[in-house]
Amino acid sequence: MTKLTKKSREQYTKSVMDELHHGHIQQFRDIFFKLHPSDQADIFQSLDSDARNLVYTWLSPKEFAPIFENLEIQDQKLFFLEMEQQYSSSMFNNLFTDDVVQFLSDINDYRAEEILEKMDEDKAEKIKAILSYTHETAGAIMTKEFISITTTSFVGEVLERLRGEAPDAEIIYYLYVVDEQQELVGVVSLRDLIIADPKTYISEIMGTRVVSVHDDLDQEEVGLTIQKYDLLAVPVISKHNRLLGIVTVDDVMDILEEETTEDFGEISATKGATDINISSFEAAKRRSPWIVLLMVLGMITGSVIDQFEDTLDSVFALAFFIPMIMDSGGNVGTQSLAVSVRGLALGTVEKHNFWKMIRKEFNTGALIGLFSMIIILAIVFIFFGNPALGLVVGVSILCTLTFSAVIGAVIPLIIDKLNFDPAIASGPFVTTFNDVVGLMIYFSIATYLMHLL
DSSP states (O other): OBOOOHHHHHHHHHHHHHHHHHTOHHHHHHHHTTBOHHHHHHHHHTSOHHHHHHHHHHSOHHHHHHHHHTSOHHHHHHHHHHSOHHHHHHHHHTSOHHHHHHHHHTSOHHHHHHHHHHSOHHHHHHHHHHHTSOTTBHHHHOBSOOOEEETTOBHHHHHHHHHHHGGGSSOOSEEEEEOTTOBEEEEEEHHHHHHSOTTSBHHHHOBSOOOOEETTSBHHHHHHHHHHHTOSEEEEEOTTOBEEEEEEHHHHHHHHHHHHHHHHHHHTTOTTOOOTTSOHHHHHHHHHHHHHHHHHHHHHHHHHHHHTHHHHHHOGGGGGGHHHHHHHHHHHHHHHHHHHHHHHHHTOOOGGGHHHHHHHHHHHHHHHHHHHHHHHHHHHHHHTOOHHHHHHHHHHHHHHHHHHHHHHHHHHHHHHHTTSOGGGSOHHHHHHHHHHHHHHHHHHHHHHTGGGO
16 A cells, blocks of 8 residues: 655546546556555545545445545545445445444434444444443443454464454454453463464463453543553453453544543633634634633632722832733643643642642742742833832742642642543633732732832
8 A cells, every 4th residue: 555645645636536537447446446545535535526426336335444434524424425325334334343333423313223224233233232332431432343262272273263354353463362251361462373383272372461441431541541551452341351342542542632632622711612624603602601701700800900909009010010910820820730631631640749749830830930030120120220119020920920830730630639520620710810819919019018119
C-alpha cells in the first residue's frame, strides 16, 4: 500500500477520477487498491455523487468496508443513505463489531434495528450484546473479533489455525488463553508462537499475569491502562473472569481524543460546542448559558469596586491598574488549573502528594508575583513618579498571583473529591473567582496604605 503526501494524493485523485469518468473498471481498481484505506477514504470523500455510485458498483461490500471504517461518523451517515440496502447490510457484516456498534449508536433506534435485522444472525447477536452495555464503558467499546486458544493446544495447531482465522480478527499479536469455562488464564504473543517448538503445549509458553479490564470500567480508564502498559490491545472480562472481547489501541486513540476534547470543552466552558461541523446558532446556544452565568457572577466584581469607591476617588490612578490585576490573576489561575486537571487525568495527583502540588503552585505563584512586583515597581516609578503607588500595586500583584495559583489548583481537586468531573472547574469560573479575590486584595492593600499615597 502507498501512503500519500498531499501532492501525490491530488495526483491519485485525478487518476481515479479519470478512470471513473472513462469507465475503466480494472484500471480504477489497480490504482485504488495500491493506496492505504485511509487515503482511499480521503479520495472517496472528494468524489461527487455519481462517482461514488460507480464506486459502490465497482467495489464489493467487503472491499468497501475498510473505506467506510476510515470515514468520520457524519460522512458514514451520509454515504450509508446512498447505498442499496443489500449492499450496506453486506458491508456491515464485513466490518468489525466495534465499528458497527459505533455507527449504530449514532443513528436512531429504528434504523439501527432495521440494519441488525438484515445482518448475519450471529454477528447481529454479538452487536446487540455490546449495545446493551452502558455507554463509554469497556464493554461498549470492545470488539468480538479476537482469537482465543486453550492451554491444551499445541503451538503448531494454533499457527495452522491462525492462517485461516487471522484475516477476520482485528488483532493477532496477542492470543488470549481460556479454560473450559472461557475464563481468562493467560496470554501468548505472536512472537512467542513463532519461536516456540510446534509440539509445545500453549500452557508451557503462555504468560499468566494478564493485564485485563472489567466490562464496566470507564473507557478513559481503559485507554490509560493500554497507555500505561504499552499494549496493542487489552482483554475485557466479566466479574467472573470470563473473556468477553478486546479493546484495541486504535480505538483507545479515538477515545483519548474524545475525552480530551470533552475536557477542553468543559475547561473553556464550551462543552459540546467545539465541533467545527455544528452551526453558528447551535454553537451560540450551547455557549450562551455559560456566558450569561459568568456575566451575572461578574457583577460581584462590580460590587467589590463599589465597596472601595472612596479609595478610588481619593487616588484615581488606582483604576489604571485594575485590568492588569484582574487579567494577571486569571491567567495564572488558568495555568494552575491546567496543571491540576492534567494531574488528575493522568492519575499523578494522589493523597500523599496533594500538599506537595499545592506547595509547588503556591511557590510558583509567589515567584511569578515577585518578578512581576519588581517590574511594576520600576514602571510605576518611571512613568508615575510615585513609589508608594508602585508599592501598593506591586504588593497587590504579588499576593494576587500567589493566591490565584493556589485557587486554580485547588478548585478541580475539591470537585474531584466531591465525585464530579474535575474538568467542570472551567477556566472562566476560575478567572471570575480570581478577579474577585484580586480586587479584594488590591483595594484592601490600597486602603490600608492610603496614608502613603
